[in-house]
Amino acid sequence: MEQNHPGFLQQTASYLHRVYGDSLSRFCIVFPNIRAGLFFKKYLAQLSDKPVWSPTFRSLGSLMEEITGWTAADRLSMVFDLFDAYREHQPTQESFEEFYFWGEMLLDDFDDIDKHRVDAHDLFRNISDLKEIDQLFDYLSEEQKNAIRIFWQDFNGGKAGSLKSDFATIWPSLHIIYDSFKKKLREKSLGYEGMIQREAVRLLRKGDAEHVPFEKYVFIGFNVLTPCEFLFFKSLQKQNRAAFFWDYDDYYVNNRWHEAGIFMRDNIREFPSEWPIDSNNLTVQHKHIEIISVPSGTGQAGMAGEILGSFSCSDWNRVAVVLPDEHMLLPVLSVIPETVNDINITMGYPFTYSPANSLFERLAALQQHIRIYADGVRFYHQDVSMILHHPYVRDIAPTEAEQAAKHLILHNRIYVPVSEIPDHDLFRLIFRKCDNAREFTVYLLEIVSEIAGAMKLRETDSDLTGSGSNSESTLPPAISNDSYQLEYLYTFYTALVRMNDVLATGDIDMSVNIFCRLLRKVFASLKIPFSGEPLKGLQVMGMLETRALDFDRVIVLSMNEGVFPHASSGQSFIPYNLRKGFGLTTSERHDAVSAYHFYRLIQRATDIRLIYNSAATDRNTGEMSRFISQLIYEPVFEVHRRNISFHISIEKDKEIVRERTDWIKQKLGLYYSDGEGKKKLSPSAINSYLDCRLRFYFRYIEGLRESEQVVDEIDPSIFGLLLHKTMELLYTPYISKEVEAGLLAQILKNKQYIRQMLLKAFAEHYFHTEHVTDDDITGRNIIIREVLLKYIYRIIEVDIAAAPFKLLTLEKPLDVGIRIHNDQQQATLNMGGFIDRLEYGNGILRIVDYKTGNAARNFKSIADLFDRNKPGNHAVMQTLVYACMTSQVYPQYPHISSGLYVVKDLFREKEYDPRIYISQQAPVENYADVSEEFETELNALLSEMFLSDLPFTQTKDEKKCLNCPYADICHKKHH
Secondary structure, eight states: OOOOSOOHHHHHHHHHHHHHGGGGGGEEEEESSHHHHHHHHHHHHHHOSSOOOOOEEEEHHHHHHHHHTOEEOOHHHHHHHHHHHHHHHSOOOOOHHHHHHHHHHHHHHHHHHHHTTOOHHHHSOOOOOTTHHHHHTTTSOHHHHHHHHHHHHHHHHSOOOHHHHHHHHHGGGHHHHHHHHHHHHHHTTEEOHHHHHHHHHHHHHHTOGGGOOSSEEEEESOOOOOHHHHHHHHHHHHTTOEEEEOOOOHHHHHOTTOGGGHHHHHHHHHSOOSSOOOOOOTTTSOOEEEEEEESSHHHHHHHHHHHHHHOOOSOGGGEEEEOSSGGGHHHHHTTOOTTOOOEEEESEEEGGGSHHHHHHHHHHHHHHTOEEETTEEEEEHHHHHHHHTSHHHHHHSHHHHHHHHHHHHHHTOSEEEGGGSOOOHHHHHHSSOOOSHHHHHHHHHHHHHHHHHHHHHHHHHHHHHTOOSOTTOSSOTTOOHHHHHHHHHHHHHHHHHHHHHHHHHTTOOOOHHHHHHHHHHHHHTOEEEOOOOTTSSEEEEOSGGGTTOOOSEEEEOOOBTBBTTBOOOOOOSSOHHHHHHTTOOOHHHHHHHHHHHHHHHHSSOSEEEEEEEOSOOSSOOOOBOHHHHHHHHSTTOOEEEEEOOOOOOOOOOOOOEEOOOHHHHHHHHTTBTTOSSOOOBOHHHHHHHHHOHHHHIIIIISOOOOOOOOOSSOOHHHHHHHHHHHHHHHHGGGTTSEEOHHHHHHHHHOHHHHHHHHHHHHHHHTSOSSOOOGGGOOTHHHHHHHHHHHHHHHHHHHHHHHOOEEEEEEEEEEEEEEEEEOSSOEEEEEEEEEEEEEEEETTEEEEEEEEOSOOOSEESOHHHHTOTTSOOOHHHHHHHHHHHHHHHHOTTOOOEEEEEEEHHHHTTOSSOOOBOEETTTEEOOOGGGTHHHHHHHHHHHHHHHHHSOOOEEOOSOGGGGTTOTTTTTTTOTTO
16 A cells, blocks of 8 residues: 655655755755654655755754754753752752752743743742732733632632642742753853743844844744744744745644644644645545554554564555554564564663663662671672673673672672672672762763673674674564664763763762662653664654654554553643643643644554553553544544454363373382482471372472572571581580580580581571671571570570480481382382481480471371371471381380470470370370381382372362472462
């Protein structure tokens, strides 16, 4: 569906070339944006069959800058200058970071004041006597004066309050601040847009000809005009040095009710077109208009890609994808079909969504969490890990990043010294301390330069080797991933340079933390411009960039109410009624401007696809734009509607079953005494099988383990390790010796020695190093250390009551062959484990097992221990398995007792009894009393585990899934 008639710019270029010919070199042609000028220049060149002098092209903003001799000031610099002016005239303790938000708001208000040529002194005054309004504002209409009257009547008549008092105090000072701020800018030949417009009009109306050297100024494609722009046009019109070409359609201009024509009707009346452009397309030209609802944001992008794929175009330059929501840019670029060879992006992408911003956030966190130790600077492990896993860092130093990440986990480094960071140019730049904002700015600049340099070098190498494109990329051939990243980094770099200049010029310094908060506010308004060939290929644009341009095919995404037209934030220091009274911009104007952009975009297009997100979310109501509704209900348009829906059928999770294959049987065979692997079955594995056969399969057959990571705070498993290790260190000197109450009392008395042994345990099991001090233990871990000490003291007290006894082993591995059998076969299993403590006293061989978690010392029956349909008692099961193994290793001891030191119970019972009880009544004095029944049940269970063909299935008791590491695999996490 190719274009069958010339567009607005082509018609204008044709007229000017035909009428003025070579005289155009004396003209200045002015557009609302530079992009329209590029297309116009192309069309003009196509009309000439010989070399000619080109006219001068300007945007209106650049033209006014030339007339004034001022340059548009950098916004950040202006906020600093405004802060200085504010402090001069409004005594305050407010920091710059606190001022920044409403400083930006004041900038917008001052800009609006100047564009509308409002008397700032009249605006920023308190009016207590309403009669003054008629006298002061006799230049305003009665409607405007009434709006001002309503505001001050409500303000002076309302209840007093702190906010009202603050407003009344600051409001009259704003005129002085306004004047002082503008004076600072004028002294530097700088200005904001409204200030430059106001000055340009003043100079032009003075008749200062040297500022307007061209014979004629041709204004093309404008719509809404500020009062300054209106007077600028009028002044040149009166001098007969202006020509106007308006882009509109009769449909919305001739209908007085249509908001799209509100400003255009005035323009045409005040500044008649020199030559009538074709203006009857919306209702006369045949159009295919399709409205598509898609229930997701990414779904919109996919639909756009599908539509583009259906096009057969000889000129992609006549196709536009328009994105009112800039966040949709990357999703759309990822779905553009390969048939599109060239793409031009004419819009900004939010910097805060870029990898460059995530790098900044990680570097800021690194600096904010630095600790100073005796050996120098240390960095918090989470910040280090986040940086090591950032795509830029992984891309440039993959080996070193992986090495450092593994080192953190291996040694459980909470705070990482510089000496343990691998040597690499990038790491030397990153892992250092910044003391203030200026140092931090230079720090960021050096890191960004290093990363960008590495990317550019890689691009050069790729070009030299002829492998510049990534075959695995999902992006179209016209765009490379590195080109994206360099755009992100360049935007980041230029913003930092600007920030550095401002800090140096303003002699401003601040802490790194405050500076980071300020940077976030700056980055929030930062857009990444994408470069491209504007006259070639598919055009991906924002709505403003479409001004004066015509396309045959148009795809517009995010046609949702609140997105287009954009919901006005209304953030202004000037109340609405005063805005209305003084003729400043209001939300109604924004809506009218949006309406014009929309209808102008589609007026010459023949194929129009309007896509909106029908899903209601936090950011989106799911409501179609009012402009879509208008197209549907305006009878002159024929629209087609298509609703895309996702059919989601929620089925009950299928049970996961693992049948016993030969491979699984081979794995199980590694636990046999004649197996090659000589693996040992632990009591924990038995408990795991009783809880869930599939959990046992994942852990002990597939060998799936949870990923290792640095443990920031001591978790229950490490808590247990620390207690076990400390008790081992304390008692090791007394192995094979008689331990009496007096000896234990001496150990208990030496609190400093116990603390040293606990620190050794911390070094081995938490910090994974040789030596730590109390200073290394920080945060909640200090509390945990003190709790551990109290538990250890109490264990020793319980042991004093049980003394004397002979200490046989501590944490000694126990290896036993257990024979199992069923009706068909038999085997010998390797059983293994570590008994915390084995001691002998009063004719009893006692097994001592420390339990730091929840554990019950009583059970109903032996049969209940093996009933998987009942809550398991892991502690009793484990200690009875150990008793079974011990009875084989130490047959000379006929009397074996199992004891559980449940630390949570140690303080509840004055005379703690560690024995296990059946039904809370009879203690198991001797394992021999229950051995026959227990070993029968154990044989049945182990035979099922190893000798049967029973599959590995999921447990039916989902309570057992709560803390299971494999719950995600089984889809049980949501329960």
